Amino acid sequence: MLLRDLRRHVGQLAIVGFPGHAVPADLKRVAAEFDLGGVIYFARNIVDPAQVADLSRESADLAQDWPLWISVDQEGGRVARLRRPFTEWPPMITLGRSGDERLVEAFAAALAAELRGVGINLDYTPVLDIHTNPKNPIIGDRAFGETADVVSRIGASMVRALQKAGIVACGKHFPGHGDTSTDSHLELPLVEHPPDRLNAIEFAPFRAAIAEGLGTIMTAHVLVPSLDEDLPATLSRTVVTDVLKQQLGFDGLVISDDLGMNAVAATWPLPEAMVMALAAGCDAVLLCNSTLDEQVEALEAVIHAVEQGRLPLARVEDAMMRQSRVKTRFAHLLQPPTTNLDSIGHDAHHAIAARMAAFL
Numbered sequence: 158m159l160l161r162d163l164r165r166h167v168g169q170l171a172i173v174g175f176p177g178h179a180v181p182a183d184l185k186r187v188a189a190e191f192d193l194g195g196v197i198y199f200a201r202n203i204v205d206p207a208q209v210a211d212l213s214r215e216s217a218d219l220a221q222d223w224p225l226w227i228s229v230d231q232e233g234g235r236v237a238r239l240r241r242p243f244t245e246w247p248p249m250i251t252l253g254r255s256g257d258e259r260l261v262e263a264f265a266a267a268l269a270a271e272l273r274g275v276g277i278n279l280d281y282t283p284v285l286d287i288h289t290n291p292k293n294p295i296i297g298d299r300a301f302g303e304t305a306d307v308v309s310r311i312g313a314s315m316v317r318a319l320q321k322a323g324i325v326a327c328g329k330h331f332p333g334h335g336d337t338s339t340d341s342h343l344e345l346p347l348v349e350h351p352p353d354r355l356n357a358i359e360f361a362p363f364r365a366a367i368a369e370g371l372g373t374i375m376t377a378h379v380l381v382p383s384l385d386e387d388l389p390a391t392l393s394r395t396v397v398t399d400v401l402k403q404q405l406g407f408d409g410l411v412i413s414d415d416l417g418m419n420a421v422a423a424t425w426p427l428p429e430a431m432v433m434a435l436a437a438g439c440d441a442v443l444l445c446n447s448t449l450d451e452q453v454e455a456l457e458a459v460i461h462a463v464e465q466g467r468l469p470l471a472r473v474e475d476a477m478m479r480q481s482r483v484k485t486r487f488a489h490l491l492q493p494p495t496t497n498l499d500s501i502g503h504d505a506h507h508a509i510a511a512r513m514a515a516f517l
Contacts, residue, residue, distance in 0.1 A: 171191075174446055228281065234248025269324040286300050320487075346379045346380070350383060374407060375414055
């Protein structure tokens with residue numbers, strides 16, 4: 158890639174949030190200049206299924222060279238941006254307690270049908286963290302279980318079923334957010350395990366999901382001193398490139414958790430954090446709650462960092478190559494959305510939710 162082409166494509170490295178129930182005119186202008194990688198929906202963007210479907214069509218129309226990730230955090234339980242009349246799912250601990258992979262498959266198929274019905278193609282699920290710390294304020298019942306075996310088996314089944322049903326999955330939060338006692342939305346959590354423990358326990362569900370063809374992985378804003386004494390995982394080349402990409406062999410898309418979370422933002426301004434995340438090996442970053450001006454400033458910072466030699470152009474090219482490769486692999490799922498509102502809150506889906514709820 159020539160430097161003069163960087164401005165046109167640098168937006169592919171960002172998945173952005175925005176306010177309102179329609180795509181803002183300013184975001185359309187920015188997407189025309191920078192060719193965005195994707196958008197992420199929050200409760201602030203949601204009115205009802207028909208409106209979400211319209212929003213997805215608007216978002217898809219932002220695409221230039223590559224289709225957009227139209228994404229959402231729809232795990233079930235506490236983390237669900239789509240509420241009634243969408244099916245409201247129990248927390249994922251229920252699937253782990255059930256031990257029933259057929260129930261996992263039924264849930265994944267129903268979840269995918271509702272997401273695809275409103276034009277969403279990427280869901281930031283499953284959580285592959287292991288709930289090994291009862292004092293953990295952020296993971297808890299979002300995890301499938303308390304052991305590597307349970308989370309690995311149910312997580313791999315979830316990845317396989319969700320992607321088969323038409324939604325690209327995102328395993329999170331690498332290298333593992335399960336054994337922490339603080340919330341990375343508020344501060345930088347600490348994971349105090351040696352590499353051999355991490356490899357045997359925390360990495361196991363990610364390894365199993367990668368073996369199932371997991372499309373994307375989200376990094377965690379956690380400090381793991383045994384891997385990197387100074388930088389949180391999202392900003393650490395050791396964690397993202399050396400461990401996740403090389404040691405574990407992940408060849409999909411690495412997406413940062415939101416760079417506006419305090420675990421990162423309290424120390425590194427957004428433009429600097431985006432450059433550092435890309436240098437570490439992230440292939441796209443989440444810019445969820447920043448303003449459009451702040452998002453543009455971060456994209457401009459990437460261009461300047463490449464021009465100044467602080468961010469190798471080869472690293473940016475590699476990130477874009479991975480973006481292209483993963484979007485090509487899932488091209489059949491990233492076509493302009495066709496809506497199917499009949500799938501929303503279907504009686505059969507409520508029956509699946511009730512089966513899951515029996516394990517609360």
